[in-house]
Amino acid sequence: MTTTTPADAPAPGSGPALGDVVLDASGVTMRFGGLTAVRDVNLDVRAGEIVGLIGPNGAGKTTFFNCLTGLYIPTEGTVRYRGTVLPHRSHLVTQAGIARTFQNIRLFANMTVLENVLVGRHTRTHEGLFSALIRGPRFRRAEQESEERAMELLRFTGLEDKREHLARNLPYGEQRKLEIARALASEPGLLLLDEPTAGMTAGETTATRELVLAIRQQGTAVLVIEHDMRFIFNLCDRVAVLVQGEKLVEGTPETVQRDERVIAAYLGTPFEGEPGEEEAAEVRAAEAATPRDGQHAPQDGQQEGRTD
């Protein structure tokens, strides 16, 4: 997976990247009983691209991630990685080349930092039980190579001094970094980050941004969910907005930032809709003395609010 051509690092928001399509999700729909959490979402990520996925709470971003990584089996739609349809088993997805982090950190808390990264190497090493029992030279070499690769990643994320610490004892920001290092250990072509800066200080957020850029520099495409708008708009080449399970807009950060529907989805629309109609009528009745235009276009507001 490391053979992916390094992207020519386009500046954030500088139009579409040129690489091949790495991830192609088409018509992904996820229903839980009567609730449709994700509806007919199409999204593609190209090699060397950083794509952001934003949306209000409960918009279905993490559900969409889970559909991509085989944790959920989507009700409809397919997910392709480099042209092949992904199986609905998360370890096979990882083997294919998609690695992820979790919104609420899910490290192996009672394993050391190094061991955590080594577990990430699982799909890229093949030493079985028997070679572990026999401990031949091949096993030793593979273990050593794994350790060297893991140490490289720890250096890359700045955790090399903590290799023997238990993951649970790391400070929060470093746990996030370790999760990224662990995901990178599987040598993914696409990295999915689920809220990598949640709960971080401004300084840590900047460091994470630089880390993600460095990951892209190494040729890994990144799909990132985040609530921190400044982080997303400074980082991503392309941003997709998910609202109530559906993709609302997709485009460069500038386009998305300016899109009124996105603003409406996040901030809501001015209060004009029908819920207030009764009260408004009362007010109008009370203020009947002042002649005014009572037919105050409620339909407009309604439409605006529904576009999502």
Next chain:
Amino acid sequence: MTTQHTTATRDNDGTTTDPAHHAAGGPPLLPLGSDPLTSRGLGRILTAAGAVVAFASTMLPWTWTSAFPGDLTIAMYPAGLQLITLAGAVLTAAVLLATAGVPGLRWLTPGGKHSALLLLAVGNLAATWYTAGAIAVDLGGLVNFEPGMWIGVAGTLLAVVGALALPTDLPPGPEAGPQRPAPWKRLRHALDAPAPGTAAPLPGWAEILVICAACATGLYVFAYGIEAEDGPPFIGFLLLAAFAFPALGRAGLTRRLSVLAGRNRNTTLAAAFVAALLFPITQSNEAYTNIAVSVLIFATVALGLNMVVGLAGILDLGYVAFLGVGAYTAALVSGAETSSIGLHVPFWAAVLIGAAVALVFGLVIGFPSLRLHGDYLAIVTLGFGEIFRISVQNLDGDSGPNVTNGPNGIPNIPDLKILGFDLGQTHTVLGFELGRFANYYLLMLVFTAIVVTVFRRSDNSRIGRAWIAIREDETAARAMGVNAFRLKLMAFALGATLAGMAGTVLAHVEFSVTPESYKFVHTAPPNSAFLLIAVILGGMGTVSGPLIGAALLYLIPAKLQFMADYQLLLFGIALILLMRFRPEGLIADRRKQLEFHETGQLDTPTAAAPGLGKTEA
């Protein structure tokens, strides 16, 4: 921790005279005088006097008749329970001298000082007073005491009073206000101790020597325990051991030793193996080697279960079925007359067949049940364990084809002959007489070594890391590319194979196999519940934990037959207490210790610390 430690050291060297400095220690539980220094001085004198008096008492007769187990009637010849008191007194005195800073003994207490002393004094008191009580009850009244007994009782009491007057190891906690906390809290505080600092490096040969000495001590203690007469002598031994081991832990010796063992892991294993190998030589009585071989089989199977439960986190309540599969397979191909197959294969083939059949059973049972998690999985494995026993009971020719002879089992399994060496006969090797059970003990030791090797090697590998990852968080492990189901099945089947292998030896040791010995709960080990208790009691995920847990769990009921009716109740109580006070088990995996105690004390690995998580010894 370190600052407190150094302060305490200076304090005990006697170079500090500032009484205010004693705040670093903490007020004694039973102050003798208002000044802590006076109290400390008086305490030391009293403890020393107590130890000397207790020691002297063991040189006198304790009772007039040899009707009491262990002959306690001879002057200048300590025997039986007197030896326990003697050992307790010597240990107390040694630790006391170490705390007083006598050169050459300071290595005894690298960690806590007075807490260790207090525990030892209390342990000696418990053992000695128990003896007094047992004499009074057995022989009918205090009149049966000789003066020596009274002296012993007084001496141990004196030592405890003295130890209580010594300052506590740690300063009072922040919650201790001006009003004195409850006595129970203060007692627990007095038993708290700081961890030892980093040891000065020893030359390589000295480290190996220390490890060998520790293994020899372990062998001696185990052999003493096995040889102790049933009833009072064994209880006395148990009482002293129950206090002395925590005392050594408080003193920091066990921590030091585990660091040493971690540094010289192969040496430690070799030394432990040699010590185990020497055990039959120290024994003259067949009954004791019989216990030893049973302990060893039980411990080996517990270690196999530890791989399933401790590493992969699969709660298997039907593990004993795989032992049964191995035992029945071996019995069927052993050439026993009652075997329905009537085949007689050499032992190595029987082992391979037994292991293979157990492997198949493991795969067949694991394949459907490992799709479940947690409690459901536990229930299903429990069910399969019982299904095995009931099937074996019904394959008697009436309810089904005759394979296993039903409830009668397969009796009269012939003894093994390996390369012309008949394990059923007594042989004299190098002048040492090795009886039947000693032979089987040595054979079983080979299997134990195999299981230990398999455990250690699979633990520290890609597969073992994946197992632990699954135990920690299965979803995350799968997202990291671990095929959780396949790996769990692998752990389950590997555990089954090892149990099946042990079962092939078990069938020959016990002469017969019957379905009743492979229940979920039974009064005697091995059964699924006891195996699981051995793992939990000893410490999940460690090598030495299940071995020690199994030894205790087997020895205690075997030695204390009078409490046979209550043993399940007593084990229940013991487990509850263990879960309350030491949930990680007697031998703590470093991981587990951190999991259960949020101290963060072991947070930063030092250069001297062993590779983390890799199970000890």
